[in-house]
Amino acid sequence: MERKIFVIWNPFAGGKALKICKTLTEKLSQEDLEYQVFDTNESKSATKTVSEFLDDTFTDLIIIGGDGTINESINGLTHDIPVSVIPAGTGDDFIKNVEIGKSLEQQIQTAISGTIIRIDLGRCNNRKFVNGVGIGFDGQIVEDMASKRVPLLTGHVAYYYHVLRILGGYRERSFEFEIDGVSFNKELILLTIGNGTTFGGGFKLMPDAKVDDGLLEVCEIGKVSGLRRFLNINKLSSGTHGSLREVNFHQAKKVTIKANKNLFAHIDGERMGQPPYEIEIIPKNLTLRVLKQ
Secondary structure: OOOEEEEEEOHHHOHHHHHHHHHHHHHHHHOOOEEEEEEOEOOEOHHHHHHHHOOOOOOEEEEEEOHHHHHHHHHHOOOOOOEEEEEOOOOOOHHHHOOOOOOHHHHHHHHHHOEEEEEEEEEEOOEEEOOEEEEEHHHHHHHHHHHOOOOOOOHHHHHHHHHHHHHOOOOOEEEEEEEOOEEEEEEEOEEEEEOOOOEOOOEOOOOOOOOOOOOEEEEEEOOOOHHHHHHHHHHHHHOOHHHOOOEEEEEEOEEEEOOOOOOOEEEOOEEEEOOOEEEEEEEEEEEEEEOOO
16 A cells, blocks of 8 residues: 655644654655645644544654644544654653654654554543643643743743742642542642653653553652652652652552542643543554654
């Protein structure tokens, strides 16, 4: 079967994405591969674009963008084809879980001829995710970034500004939730359910997560005083926060969070609103190209 490649890129990722898209299409033309390029815009998300235009004549999907673009694109897929990712976002957390190459040249070659593997996806209510769902503190950060924009602050700088702004004063919230049918009622700063390891552009909340083990990783952080939060924030970056007594990890196939108007959440770094949520793992649900070994 002749290959026909669907390329989708996010113009809101800035000049980096545009440069990648141009370099990729030049390489595809050199390889004499058929392709079509689609972009996202405010009136048409990647979900809508992929669901409308990616028909069964296409054999591959290449996504240029960050975690949000990946999330939107996979939620538009209606049939199973190999997916490749060339990172162009601010955090690019999901891609830290798989090998696609360090250089753009390697990443493009992986997208064209990489090894095909199958990985798990998560599902929160009716929305699939590649990386995870954060509820509480990290959900509040994404909510604030969307509703309390600060002029001139974007990307990592904006994210860390909001982290530092609320880190000391954010109060723990009441969480009612179930993990594989076992009920919990706890006061927590955050509850994060992940398929991948890393959130917020570098916080390794789930150091033991694997995208192909058929399980979700759950991290809960309980009441930590304001000063101890600042003293231990580096442990979140290194993935060593499990040494803190307030931190617990679980593995699960299904997590349910009951309604609570005091909790905000994100899904793959994008604003998600408030629970209730039913979150579950979907084993081996996505075909992905990775670096050829």
